[in-house]
Amino acid sequence: GAVVSQHPSRVICKSGTSVKIECRSLDFQATTMFWYRQFPKQSLMLMATSNEGSKATYEQGVEKDKFLINHASLTLSTLTVTSAHPEDSSFYICSARDSHGGYTFGSGTRLTVV
Amino acid sequence: SQQGEEDPQALSIQEGENATMNCSYKTSINNLQWYRQNSGRGLVHLILIRSNEREKHSGRLRVTLDTSKKSSSLLITASRAADTASYFCATDAGSARQLTFGSGTQLTVLP
Numbered sequence: 001g002a003v004v005s006q007h008p009s010r011v012i013c014k015s016g017t018s019v020k021i022e023c024r025s026l027d028f029q030a031t032t033m034f035w036y037r038q039f040p041k042q043s044l045m046l047m048a049t050s051n052e053g054s055k056a057t058y059e060q061g062v063e064k065d066k067f068l069i070n071h072a073s074l075t076l077s078t079l080t081v082t083s084a085h086p087e088d089s090s091f092y093i094c095s096a097r098d099s100h101g102g103y104t105f106g107s108g109t110r111l112t113v114v
Numbered sequence: 115s116q117q118g119e120e121d122p123q124a125l126s127i128q129e130g131e132n133a134t135m136n137c138s139y140k141t142s143i144n145n146l147q148w149y150r151q152n153s154g155r156g157l158v159h160l161i162l163i164r165s166n167e168r169e170k171h172s173g174r175l176r177v178t179l180d181t182s183k184k185s186s187s188l189l190i191t192a193s194r195a196a197d198t199a200s201y202f203c204a205t206d207a208g209s210a211r212q213l214t215f216g217s218g219t220q221l222t223v224l225p
Binding site for chain 2: 091110
C-alpha cells in the first residue's frame with residue numbers, strides 16, 4: 001500500500017532556531033499534502049494544505065511566516081518551523097493524498113523546543 | 115477548525131466486550147473515515163464510509179453513518195488488549211477534500 005515517510009521522528013531544538021520536517025510519498029505521487037499539529041491528548045488540527053508547485057493554503061490562526069511549507073515535487077513536502085519557541089512543541093503529522101483520493105499519514109514528528 | 119465531536123472521550127472495557135464510539139459532525143460530507151492512533155504514533159486508516167452508504171463492515175469493525183443526523187458510530191467487536199488506542203473520526207468535505215478530525219475517543223481494553 002501507499003507509504004508516507006516522515007522525518008525526523010523526534011527532534012529537540014533550542015528556542016530561536018529553525019527545524020525542518022520532511023514528508024515523502026514513497027510509492028505514489030502526492031498531488032496534495034496536509035500538515036497537522038497535535039497537542040497531548042488532543043485531536044489533529046489542520047495547519048495547512050500544500051499543492052505541488054503552488055503556495056500552501058494556511059488555516060486561520062496559523063502563521064505562514066512561522067510555519068514555512070514547501071511542496072516542490074510530487075513526492076516531497078517540507079514544513080519548517082522558524083524561530084521555534086517552547087509553545088511550538090507539539091506532534092506534527094503530514095498526510096498525503098494520492099491521485100485516487102486516498103489519504104496516507106506519516107508517522108509524525110515529536111518536536112520539543114527547549 | 116475541528117468539525118467533529120466524539121463521545122465518549124474515554125472508554126474502558128474488558129477484553130472480549132464490544133466498544134462503541136460515536137462521532138458527530140456539522141457540514142455535508144463526501145465521506146467519513148475512522149482512524150486509529152497508538153500513543154505518540156501516526157494514524158492508521160481503519161475504514162471509510164461514503165455519504166451514500168449507511169453501514170460498512172471490515173473484520174471486527176462496523177461503521178454506521180446517518181447523514182440526516184450528521185453522525186457516525188464505530189463498533190469494535192470482541193475487543194482485544196491490542197485495540198487500546200485513540201480512535202478518531204475524520205470527515206472529507208467540500209471541494210478542498212481535506213480531512214477534519216473529531217475530538218477522539220481514548221479506548222482502553224483491559225486484559
